[in-house]
Amino acid sequence: MTFARDDKVVRMKKIITTITILTFLGISVPTFINATSIFDQNYIISDTELTDFTSLTLVDVQNFLNAKDGSLANKSFNNYKGEIKTAVQIIFDASQDYLISPKFIITILQKEQSLIENQNPSQHNYDWATGYGLCDGCNASDPDLAIFKGFGKQVDYLSKIMRKYLENAKDYNFQVGQTYEVDLYLVTPISQATANLYNYTPHVKGNKSFWQIWQDYWEYTYPDGSLLQAVNDRDVWYIRHGVRKKISSYSVLLSRFDLNKIIKVTANDLEKYPIGPEIKFTNYSLLRVPPGHVYLLVDDSLRHIKSPEVFRTIGFNWEEVSDVLAEDLTGLDYGLPITMSSVYPTGALLQDNQSGGIYYVEDGIKHPIYSREIWQADYAHKKLTAVSFDELEKYQTGDPVKFSDGQLIKSYDKPDVYVISDGKRRPIISGEVFESLGYQWENLIVTSQQAVDIHPLGELVE
Numbered sequence: 001m002t003f004a005r006d007d008k009v010v011r012m013k014k015i016i017t018t019i020t021i022l023t024f025l026g027i028s029v030p031t032f033i034n035a036t037s038i039f040d041q042n043y044i045i046s047d048t049e050l051t052d053f054t055s056l057t058l059v060d061v062q063n064f065l066n067a068k069d070g071s072l073a074n075k076s077f078n079n080y081k082g083e084i085k086t087a088v089q090i091i092f093d094a095s096q097d098y099l100i101s102p103k104f105i106i107t108i109l110q111k112e113q114s115l116i117e118n119q120n121p122s123q124h125n126y127d128w129a130t131g132y133g134l135c136d137g138c139n140a141s142d143p144d145l146a147i148f149k150g151f152g153k154q155v156d157y158l159s160k161i162m163r164k165y166l167e168n169a170k171d172y173n174f175q176v177g178q179t180y181e182v183d184l185y186l187v188t189p190i191s192q193a194t195a196n197l198y199n200y201t202p203h204v205k206g207n208k209s210f211w212q213i214w215q216d217y218w219e220y221t222y223p224d225g226s227l228l229q230a231v232n233d234r235d236v237w238y239i240r241h242g243v244r245k246k247i248s249s250y251s252v253l254l255s256r257f258d259l260n261k262i263i264k265v266t267a268n269d270l271e272k273y274p275i276g277p278e279i280k281f282t283n284y285s286l287l288r289v290p291p292g293h294v295y296l297l298v299d300d301s302l303r304h305i306k307s308p309e310v311f312r313t314i315g316f317n318w319e320e321v322s323d324v325l326a327e328d329l330t331g332l333d334y335g336l337p338i339t340m341s342s343v344y345p346t347g348a349l350l351q352d353n354q355s356g357g358i359y360y361v362e363d364g365i366k367h368p369i370y371s372r373e374i375w376q377a378d379y380a381h382k383k384l385t386a387v388s389f390d391e392l393e394k395y396q397t398g399d400p401v402k403f404s405d406g407q408l409i410k411s412y413d414k415p416d417v418y419v420i421s422d423g424k425r426r427p428i429i430s431g432e433v434f435e436s437l438g439y440q441w442e443n444l445i446v447t448s449q450q451a452v453d454i455h456p457l458g459e460l461v462e
Helices: 006-016 021-025 047-051 058-068 087-098 102-113 123-127 143-148 151-167 192-200 204-218 250-256 267-271 308-314 372-378 431-436 449-453
Strands: 076-078 084-086 180-182 185-187 227-230 237-240 243-246 262-265 286-289 293-298 301-305 321-323 348-352 358-362 365-368 384-387 408-411 418-421 424-427 444-447
Touching (some): 047 102, 087 102, 102 151, 151 192, 372 444, 408 449
Parallel strands (some): 286 321, 408 444
Antiparallel strands (some): 076 084, 180 185, 227 237, 408 418
């Protein structure tokens, strides 16, 4: 495999400044264009933004609500089935049941009743959380509306109707490409998501309020996976799903991240992001919490080591275990447990000694690495072990390894430049934008088109 010459990066810098959006994507603009800082009543959010049900995990929803410091962060309600669930769980379950972005649900909750930031909402605010069924002239005490009343029902009805609007678009008033007069404005929805919003709230003012909240909550300058450091400040922050997480120490920073990827920003740039839980532990830490459960930390995931026998068999050392409190683990996901059947729970690089193919093997699943650049970018520190084809055949084949969040990539053959964010490749619209964000050209990784294409296409960075 050949490597890019230095002058190729220089040419890339010149070429990218003249590339149009259509050249970058090769498709129609409205599918991926982001809302700008100027409200456009015809285009509020994209269909992708409405339907990205993977945009936040359950833990991400909890962290976001914690950061906003409203009452929902620690509140429980009946869900639509009458079961007691946390508000966080209700939001997340609805997003997964109807394949609607949890970001969308959160935005509606703030738009309708200010529930995301209100520390002392009324019972009415909870009962009519998303405004579903409560029209402008309706009386909330009308017994005919009781079926819609309650936080859990409100979230469920909102998510369900958004899915119905998507799947039965021609059955509803506002449709893509048709022009309507709304509050003395002419409105021609460009995206189905925009048509959905007008079907739900047929007023420009209400949808402008939604757009403004969406901008405040989710339209940040820096994509997920970015490492930010304010000028003249020692603290480094990791951006994940609209929340900034402080990296607690230099040793943690070294164990998890590439120092060359730190972007210098202003204090004002940082303050756009609410603060989430600190990143406190080095990668692959062994952590013990009462009543004695031991976990292996792998990135942001805690994996329970099921027994002392498993611990010893893997070869861990009890002297490496740190005792922590449960609250120290706030913001971390819980991954699959580690058992006797777990093979390479901390991951291993195996190379076919005949073909030369390299795989990242974890928990008995082998993930092919499609380019030398992926290997060097994220696994250069791991030992490469040559094994036979028969040995590799013992493991199930999983998804190919992707570049980690925050990496800047392009292919040898095309001028498109991307930043990886949440596993997706987000096109950077121009060289000027690239430089204005503080990215460094020397950090741009040039790789094969196959290695680029394994990342789904995300929203533009503009």
